Amino acid sequence: MKNIIHFYFLLNIIALFLIELVYAKNGNEKINFAYKKYKKTKNKELSKKDKFYMIFVNNTSPYQKRENEVMTLNSLIDDIQDLIIDNKDTYKDPSVLEELEENGQLRKRNSGESNLVYLISSVESKSVLYAYLSPYVVNSVRELPNIIACEPNHGLQFFSYYNTRDIQLEANWKNFTIRDESDLHLSLISQGKFSDDLVNKYDTNFYYPESAGKDIDIFIIDSGFNFDYREFSNVDERIVKCGYNITNGKVYNMASTTNCHVPTIQDDHGTEVADVAAGNIHGVANKANVYGFLLNEQDMLHEADILAGLQYIKKNLFRPYKAVINLSLGGFYSLSEKYETLDYLQELITEMSNAGAVFVVAAGNEAVEAYSERYNEACYPCSFKDVICVGAIDTVGINNIEYPTWDMINTNIMKTANYVKADFSNYGQVVDIYGPGYAKVEYKTFKNKLMGGIDGGTSFSTPIIAGVAATIMSEHPKMKFTTESMLTYLTKLAEKDMIGDLTQKDHNLFINNGKHIVYSSNNIYDGCGVRSGNKMCEDACCSIDGHCTREMKSCRTDQGCQIKYGLFMTIMSPEFGRCGFGYGICPYGTCCSYDGYCGKSENYCGIGCQVDYGFCKKEYIFE
Ligand SMILES: *[C@@H]1O[C@H](CO)[C@@H](O)[C@H](O)[C@H]1NC(C)=O
Ligand SMILES: *[C@@H]1O[C@H](CO)[C@@H](O)[C@H](O)[C@H]1NC(C)=O
Ligand SMILES: *[C@@H]1O[C@H](CO)[C@@H](O)[C@H](O)[C@H]1NC(C)=O
Numbered sequence: 154m155k156n157i158i159h160f161y162f163l164l165n166i167i168a169l170f171l172i173e174l175v176y177a178k179n180g181n182e183k184i185n186f187a188y189k190k191y192k193k194t195k196n197k198e199l200s201k202k203d204k205f206y207m208i209f210v211n212n213t214s215p216y217q218k219r220e221n222e223v224m225t226l227n228s229l230i231d232d233i234q235d236l237i238i239d240n241k242d243t244y245k246d247p248s249v250l251e252e253l254e255e256n257g258q259l260r261k262r263n264s265g266e267s268n269l270v271y272l273i274s275s276v277e278s279k280s281v282l283y284a285y286l287s288p289y290v291v292n293s294v295r296e297l298p299n300i301i302a303c304e305p306n307h308g309l310q311f312f313s314y315y316n317t318r319d320i321q322l323e324a325n326w327k328n329f330t331i332r333d334e335s336d337l338h339l340s341l342i343s344q345g346k347f348s349d350d351l352v353n354k355y356d357t358n359f360y361y362p363e364s365a366g367k368d369i370d371i372f373i374i375d376s377g378f379n380f381d382y383r384e385f386s387n388v389d390e391r392i393v394k395c396g397y398n399i400t401n402g403k404v405y406n407m408a409s410t411t412n413c414h415v416p417t418i419q420d421d422h423g424t425e426v427a428d429v430a431a432g433n434i435h436g437v438a439n440k441a442n443v444y445g446f447l448l449n450e451q452d453m454l455h456e457a458d459i460l461a462g463l464q465y466i467k468k469n470l471f472r473p474y475k476a477v478i479n480l481s482l483g484g485f486y487s488l489s490e491k492y493e494t495l496d497y498l499q500e501l502i503t504e505m506s507n508a509g510a511v512f513v514v515a516a517g518n519e520a521v522e523a524y525s526e527r528y529n530e531a532c533y534p535c536s537f538k539d540v541i542c543v544g545a546i547d548t549v550g551i552n553n554i555e556y557p558t559w560d561m562i563n564t565n566i567m568k569t570a571n572y573v574k575a576d577f578s579n580y581g582q583v584v585d586i587y588g589p590g591y592a593k594v595e596y597k598t599f600k601n602k603l604m605g606g607i608d609g610g611t612s613f614s615t616p617i618i619a620g621v622a623a624t625i626m627s628e629h630p631k632m633k634f635t636t637e638s639m640l641t642y643l644t645k646l647a648e649k650d651m652i653g654d655l656t657q658k659d660h661n662l663f664i665n666n667g668k669h670i671v672y673s674s675n676n677i678y679d680g681c682g683v684r685s686g687n688k689m690c691e692d693a694c695c696s697i698d699g700h701c702t703r704e705m706k707s708c709r710t711d712q713g714c715q716i717k718y719g720l721f722m723t724i725m726s727p728e729f730g731r732c733g734f735g736y737g738i739c740p741y742g743t744c745c746s747y748d749g750y751c752g753k754s755e756n757y758c759g760i761g762c763q764v765d766y767g768f769c770k771k772e773y774i775f776e
């Protein structure tokens with residue numbers, strides 16, 4: 154039993170699989186991450202540069218250059234070729250033309266034999282020529298007789314395995330972005346529970362709202378930051394700064410606002426967690442502002458400095474409903490004692506939270522109950538009111554592996570068995586929600602050495618939740634979130650009752666950012682419903698576990714039959730006003746709320762509405 158307060162960083166690292174990254178001469182571009190953007194409107198202004206054009210020619214009227222001189226398509230080709238060669242200095246990069254020629258020499262040929270402009274297709278009434286044109290030459294070509302149009306390539310896409318309209322409908326994001334081949338800790342939070350008997354190939358995309366935390370401030374009180382790296386390079390759209398030094402209850406400005414360390418400590422913990430919360434490639438909210446507060450202490454954290462840091466934020470930086478505060482401290486206290494320090498800290502947190510700050514804290518890595526009457530101890534601030542306390546699941550499946558190898562850790566493949574509490578994570582009633590227990594990070598140390606790899610602990614599940622909170626706030630700038638209302642929102646969005654190794658007392662909630670559809674990246678599915686790419690059943694019911702069946706029990710609407718994906722057998726709830734598993738569906742025209750009550754207002758039909766047990770607002774809007 155511990156009956157004194159211990160303050161310490163919750164950074165007793167669980168598994169450190171960090172290696173120094175050595176990049177080739179051309180620097181950072183070795184690891185290539187692709188981004189795709191999806192917008193509701195597409196008409197992008199076509200930039201005025203040299204490019205390939207399709208030249209559409211009218212075949213039905215003869216090509217007449219001069220009166221009485223009838224010419225063929227070949228003479229048109231010759232004329233365009235001459236225009237190109239005669240105006241080659243209007244090209245930004247004429248070498249593209251030379252590459253089109255066999256020996257690099259631009260050469261005027263006759264009778265339609267040019268390598269610079271050639272026929273690619275024709276139908277009876279029209280022909281299509283293809284040529285690389287400068288803006289000047291395009292205009293000249295357009296003036297030639299019989300030219301119907303000159304158009305550049307618009308760009309096609311392979312049809313994707315995901316359905317952008319379904320995603321838009323479900324998540325209700327204004328615009329959204331897809332980060333291809335993203336880290337496991339990211340792809341996991343933008344899809345529901347993955348199960349390899351429903352989905353053939355795990356989808357590694359991270360889908361998130363384009364607002365991505367824009368205009369939201371994430372405050373990190375931690376032990377060392379280096380923001381001088383591409384993970385934080387988009388300073389044209391956000392503020393990223395450290396430069397606040399907390400010493401003996403006072404906050405001082407530092408000389409640098411990008412590389413902030415206590416020379417004798419030189420720890421990178423702050424940089425790593427900031428990367429997971431808000432880094433460009435490894436972070437959740439890559440447009441959020443990041444403020445790093447440096448704790449100037451060695452072994453023990455001083456409560457006074459935490460109070461001073463929060464006070465400073467409250468007085469100087471705090472913007473109501475725009476602040477996500479992550480407390481980088483933790484410890485245990487004895488339940489039978491009273492500590493004025495803790496009471497005061499609680500009061501300060503509650504006051505700031507009510508004024509519009511969202512507090513996110515880690516549950517800790519001691520593998521114990523975070524609040525235990527039996528052992529007369531509790532972890533704080535996890536057990537406080539007005540904080541969102543975050544536990545971790547074992548996303549990489551190393552609970553049971555004694556000597557995990559780099560390869561085991563590093564494979565971006567989720568197994569159903571891995572949705573279990575991480576063996577290090579604290580748990581219990583005060584833990585509000587769980588996130589991925591391991592994250593991939595990439596950062597520069599205080600000495601500008603490049604490091605990367607997988608790191609674990611509730612220190613990493615926490616900034617993931619902080620990042621999701623920031624994206625929700627940036628998507629809904631008019632909603633006035635406090636810690637409490639954010640927790641309710643996250644609870645509604647969360648994937649429920651799927652984490653193994655938790656007890657009845659635990660909140661069985663896994664973080665989700667609003668997109669639950671689970672896609673298979675090779676488009677092969679073995680099931681139906683939301684966890685199987687929204688696939689329908691033909692002449693059968695889609696059971697709660699995502700299989701098409703005609704078994705009576707699975708078709709009942711009180712047994713979780715997925716009513717939108719096949720047949721179903723209506724069972725009305727025997728208890729008036731209740732709905733959900735074990736109850737059944739709501740009366741026609743009403744919605745089933747996330748916690749199982751029927752009604753018609755936003756509370757029932759909005760976020761968290763259970764689609765399998767009644768109407769949801771979207772059906773009203775899009776019908
Ligand atoms: C969504 O994207 C379109 C096209 O870029 C843009 O015009 C629009 O302002 C965006 N909407 C929001 C809410 O960002
Ligand atoms: C092609 O030329 C014919 C004859 O001059 C004309 O009737 C027709 O509208 C033209 N077609 C196009 C697509 O411009
Ligand atoms: C922080 O401020 C204190 C007090 O001014 C100073 O002694 C200390 O060197 C500063 N630390 C850093 C890392 O700037």
Ligand SMILES: *[C@@H]1O[C@H](CO)[C@@H](O)[C@H](O)[C@H]1NC(C)=O
Nearest residue numbers: 373426479480481515612616
């Ligand atoms: C958030 O706070 C926890 C401790 O409560 C810490 O371990 C983690 O590093 C912090 N994360 C960020 C982003 O500050």
